[in-house]
Amino acid sequence: MSLITQAMRGLRASGPLRGIPRANVERIATILVLVWAVGFMLWQGAGFTITLTTVFAIWAILAVSLNLVVGFTGLLSVGHIGFFGIGAYTMAILASDASYDQLRTESIPTPDWPFFAALPIGIAIAGLVALGVGVVFNRFRDDIFVLVSFGFAIISFSFFLNLRELTRGAFGIHEIPRPAFGGWVLDGEVEFLAFALVCLALVVLICWLIVTSSFGRVLTAIREDEEAIAVFGYRVTHFKLAVWVLSAMMAGLAGALFASWTSFIDPNSFILLESMLLTAIVILGGLATIWGSLLGALAFVLLEEGMRFLPFLPPEFVGQARQVVLGVLLVVLMLFRPQGLVGRYQL
Amino acid sequence: MDASNEVSLELRDIAVHYGAVRALDGVSLGVREGEAVAVMGPNGAGKSTVLKAIMGLAPVVAGEVHWRGGRLEAETHEIVREGICFVPQGRRVFTHLSIEENLEMGCLYLADDEEKRRRLESVIELFPILHEKRGDMASQMSGGQQQMLAIGRGLMGAPDLLLLDEPTLGLAPIVVGEVFEKVREISDRLDTTVMIVEHNIKGVLEIVDRAYVLDKGRVVHEGTPESIRETNVLTDVFLGRAQPDRDDGEIDEP
Numbered sequence: 001m002s003l004i005t006q007a008m009r010g011l012r013a014s015g016p017l018r019g020i021p022r023a024n025v026e027r028i029a030t031i032l033v034l035v036w037a038v039g040f041m042l043w044q045g046a047g048f049t050i051t052l053t054t055v056f057a058i059w060a061i062l063a064v065s066l067n068l069v070v071g072f073t074g075l076l077s078v079g080h081i082g083f084f085g086i087g088a089y090t091m092a093i094l095a096s097d098a099s100y101d102q103l104r105t106e107s108i109p110t111p112d113w114p115f116f117a118a119l120p121i122g123i124a125i126a127g128l129v130a131l132g133v134g135v136v137f138n139r140f141r142d143d144i145f146v147l148v149s150f151g152f153a154i155i156s157f158s159f160f161l162n163l164r165e166l167t168r169g170a171f172g173i174h175e176i177p178r179p180a181f182g183g184w185v186l187d188g189e190v191e192f193l194a195f196a197l198v199c200l201a202l203v204v205l206i207c208w209l210i211v212t213s214s215f216g217r218v219l220t221a222i223r224e225d226e227e228a229i230a231v232f233g234y235r236v237t238h239f240k241l242a243v244w245v246l247s248a249m250m251a252g253l254a255g256a257l258f259a260s261w262t263s264f265i266d267p268n269s270f271i272l273l274e275s276m277l278l279t280a281i282v283i284l285g286g287l288a289t290i291w292g293s294l295l296g297a298l299a300f301v302l303l304e305e306g307m308r309f310l311p312f313l314p315p316e317f318v319g320q321a322r323q324v325v326l327g328v329l330l331v332v333l334m335l336f337r338p339q340g341l342v343g344r345y346q347l
Numbered sequence: 348m349d350a351s352n353e354v355s356l357e358l359r360d361i362a363v364h365y366g367a368v369r370a371l372d373g374v375s376l377g378v379r380e381g382e383a384v385a386v387m388g389p390n391g392a393g394k395s396t397v398l399k400a401i402m403g404l405a406p407v408v409a410g411e412v413h414w415r416g417g418r419l420e421a422e423t424h425e426i427v428r429e430g431i432c433f434v435p436q437g438r439r440v441f442t443h444l445s446i447e448e449n450l451e452m453g454c455l456y457l458a459d460d461e462e463k464r465r466r467l468e469s470v471i472e473l474f475p476i477l478h479e480k481r482g483d484m485a486s487q488m489s490g491g492q493q494q495m496l497a498i499g500r501g502l503m504g505a506p507d508l509l510l511l512d513e514p515t516l517g518l519a520p521i522v523v524g525e526v527f528e529k530v531r532e533i534s535d536r537l538d539t540t541v542m543i544v545e546h547n548i549k550g551v552l553e554i555v556d557r558a559y560v561l562d563k564g565r566v567v568h569e570g571t572p573e574s575i576r577e578t579n580v581l582t583d584v585f586l587g588r589a590q591p592d593r594d595d596g597e598i599d600e601p
Contacts, residue, residue, distance in 0.1 A: 069500065214451075217444060217448055217451070219454065220443055221441045221444065221452055223443075224442060224443060225441065227435070227439075228441070229405075231422055231432075233424040233456060234455075234456070265578060288443075345512075
């Protein structure tokens with residue numbers, strides 16, 4: 001055994017979290033993140049708070065939906081960003097403003113649909129792609145599942161980048177509209193935030209209904225012992241496929257919201273690193289809890305945005321520093337609290 | 348044990364191959380309605396594979412399984428609905444679920460809540476310890492209690508045929524006796540046909556009507572517990588003297 005391994009084991013055995021009841025650790029973690037959030041928002045003011053909360057809502061929808069697959073069903077997917085991208089691109093292609101002069105270069109045909117006409121299509125296409133991919137992925141578990149989901153993230157990125165007749169490739173798509181109810185366009189930041197929070201509440205409600213139902217119990221059983229649950233007459237592949245498709249549809253919703261909020265997307269928003277960050281958020285917050293995903297998303301957004309304001313950090317290094325900090329945080333968490341901040345299950 | 352003469356389960360010349368390994372090589376056996384039957388043999392004899400072949404969990408390359416007169420060709424989830432339940436080796440309870448939730452997993456597909464409740468009460472009557480701890484997580488139970496839970500979960504499917512794979516494996520001797528008692532009670536009181544794969548020969552022969560002895564994927568003996576005790580068949584199979592070697596169960600590559 002190496003000295004490093006010995007030292008790590010010693011640290012874990014006598015670590016500061018050892019001996020503290022789980023409920024207390026979770027309470028402390030929750031309070032810390034919430035105090036951090038409130039303090040940061042008070043410091044930065046209303047405008048930044050609205051932006052930050054909107055980013056949080058979009059990441060939280062993604063994290064909660066991914067937790068259904070990773071935490072509740074035990075399928076470690078690192079390719080969820082693909083479905084996020086499908087939702088975003090469907091929204092962009094169907095709803096972006098055709099008259100905009102972006103179309104002078106690499107023009108694509110856009111039907112100029114309203115947001116609410118494109119949204120269900122984006123969600124449905126994400127679900128359909130998940131269904132097709134899931135039929136193949138259902139054969140795999142554990143390490144192999146991680147690898148194939150990794151492959152999916154790469155393939156989807158390649159499509160976004162190279163299917164230029166549809167996506168405009170690296171040029172990206174501009175002028176993606178905001179939601180509109182009749183003549184009332186949600187072009188204000190507060191209105192959009194309210195809409196995003198309603199979507200998040202809807203996703204949380206659906207996930208809560210799923211995980212507290214008998215369907216959710218079967219998912220837990222699949223996570224623990226797929227073979228054992230199969231002998232009781234459950235068609236495991238159907239359950240896995242169902243949760244995979246539902247999760248992808250929620251990610252599609254997040255993608256559509258993201259596209260509409262930023263009004264511009266390009267393939268850089270859907271790179272593998274983003275997918276890894278998303279999986280990290282889910283693990284950081286805690287597997288198999290909805291609250292954990294919300295907390296993980298909040299901590300991530302605070303970390304990501306908060307680092308902009310570190311006085312000793314030159315602006316050009318902020319992006320890289322974020323990834324380093326998140327990486328280190330994840331390693332520390334895996335060492336001392338592998339179930340995440342408020343998790344019920346560990347990988 | 349009130350066994351009729353009617354054979355309810357029949358395996359006809361079943362062969363199961365795992366790649367190049369012949370796990371079962373023309374196994375034929377039958378179980379009568381209401382009977383308790385043991386399947387015994389040394390490690391690698393193919394005992395557990397017999398149960399898996401019945402449940403559609405093993406790659407059967409030849410032979411047929413018949414259940415109540417009809418050929419059983421269905422997938423596992425359909426076989427369960429035919430009234431056959433399998434309690435796999437190693438307990439395999441769901442540790443992140445409560446005891447009650449574990450039991451419900453045995454019949455979650457049932458739409459009739461009243462029937463679910465009736466089954467739950469019936470299982471709890473058989474295993475009072477499960478009632479006392481019904482809200483606890485399964486991970487908090489001892490090995491013996493987890494085994495009771497695993498059997499109880501199997502019974503939640505209200506099976507006509509209960510397949511038990513090594514239910515006493517890894518349990519303390521005092522708990523082993525308790526598990527055997529419960530299996531006997533299931534057979535007697537619930538009139539459930541039981542097929543049990545077991546390595547504890549002395550204990551299992553006390554509770555079954557008949558037993559099959561397997562060696563290297565073949566049935567080498569069949570009879571009542573008395574007839575098995577009177578012969579040297581078990582000594583022979585455990586010492587490798589029952590039948591000539593078949594190249595350690597290997598077959599030629601196709």
